[in-house]
Amino acid sequence: MKFSNLLIPTLKEAPNDATLPSHIYLIRGGFIQGVGSGLYNFLPLGKMVLDRVKNVVKEELDNAGAQEVSLGFVTPASLWVESGRFEKYGKELLRFKDRKENDFVLGPTHEEMMVNLVKQTVKSYKQLPLNLYQINLKFRDEIRPRFGLMRGREFLMKDGYSFHANEEDMKREFALMEETYKRIFTRLGLDFRVVEADSGAIGGTGSKEFMVLADSGEDTIVVCKNCKYGANIEAAKSMPYVCKDEPPVAAFAKFSTPNIKTIDELSSFFKVNPYYIIKTVAKKALYDEGKEEIVLFFLRGSDELQETKALNSLNANDLIDINSDELEQIGLEAGFLGPLNLPNNIKTVFDNSLNSATNMICGANEKDYHYVGVDLKLDKDTIIDDIISVKEGDKCIHCGGSLYYTKGIEVGHIFQLGTRYSEPLRAEFLDENGKSKPFVMGTYGIGVSRLLAAIIEQHHDEKGCIWTKESSPFDICVIVSNIKDEKQSEIAFKIYNGLKEKNINALIDDRNERFGFKMKDYELIGIPYAVIIGKKVEEGIVELISRDGQVAREVNISNIIEMVADIV
């Protein structure tokens, strides 16, 4: 392609709302164009990269035996009501009515549609297993779209769904998809980790996320220094912590603690490790059909509440903060909350670490008083669960190694769904014995447009993008230093045509611009290699450079095509 014919609107300045390198460079390089909050147009270069990435995904999935389909973007709401997600999915689901006042949703993911498709066409175990996927637009009305392609509202996603006669076969496919995903991200040149994850609104168990390691990642992941364990903070587990400090042994008593409210204040007031103080976190939990209730979460003062785990312990849809006024209305005193003497009908959840805890200090549910010498005896009806965050330095549950935090960009997520959708949607097949059974399912997602952002987050410098081999819009760029110099121009086109004959995807910068201008554009756009045709053509020499700065050498014109063919 000739640069002069392509629409590549590079910019010197980025819109000031772009903060991440990927966002800035994708816009400045003329790959994408913002059109609204979380909405982007793909310009020619962006579309080329998107297609290349999409192609890697498609090739590997087809290789693994999956089949591509394309489902309708607009989904009748009735399917979502049946699966129970019309309520559960929350405000991210864009709902609207057609002219006949029927409800529809814009698909944020397509379990319902795919189950429906298979339900109508697959009747026998002989037709299983089946793995169907699509690479299509999705829409999620995010609370706060940001960071360009990283968290848009409209985005390109590959979503795959597998259908099996039994659990074992689903697990086999799940493992196959894990391997396939690893191949995809490796081909794209990404440094990533596979981690254990929370299943969120999709549901199911045993899910894994594929995290591209980058400081700008929105997810915190917990990684073991010693073994291969890695998990999203929302799902991470560690060995129970044992406090070395002495417990504050005391007889049970009410203690005056005027205006002593926070864990820090209590810790210095009683001169004890926060480990021995019960922290109480009050939240309002929201459920289906607008039901809500106030819930008190109890944990050790040395721990922090992990909201996703807390949410899962209740099976609620969302947790929101409440203020001290709302607490007072139900007879609770902020700053002096505790598990004893609570008004009736208050829902409580205890962290595992508090089960049978002794010699604790906690709020007395009365202004300016705490209890000391508290021994917790939790009855069977109480919810006791893991609701705390793993901290850096905690011990790994697998090997005892030290755990640390790092940041990741979630580019893939695979789930073992089981019969979470097939049962409510009554998607069944006949097994060998002629018995009707729900499909056992898996579901597998890849954020295709997000991958572009992830690649740039990991591969850029202060000058611009550095695309990886399988993601770059072109293999090489031929830069003509001075297009008006006939000799340079002639040689450049000769090389360009020679490259094309070898099926090398080359771009030639034939614009009537100064050398520096073209170099800046080349560096911003980030094609992995360039051949520069400059003054030394008179001596039969051109220059071969790599965008990442590893290679810069003078090459004889007669050798250049072979040399390029070798490296790209």
Place this chain on the structure above:
RNA sequence: CGGAGUGUAGCGCAGUCUGGUAGCGCACCUGGUUUGGGACCAGGGGGUCGAAGGUUCGAGUCCUUUCACUCCGACCA
């Protein structure tokens, strides 16, 4: 949702306090000079000043309403 802020040319911004001809840089068009690190000279095009209403002889500027976008927050018992 809570808090803060911003809407003026394709992009980045000034002008708003104190009402009086719509500005600057980049980009774009024409001509010329230039051609190894975002050139220079000369000329030029482009604006319902987010939208609606009001005050005024006169509104980008003051008042009211509204829309859009951005940032921050969601660990406090």
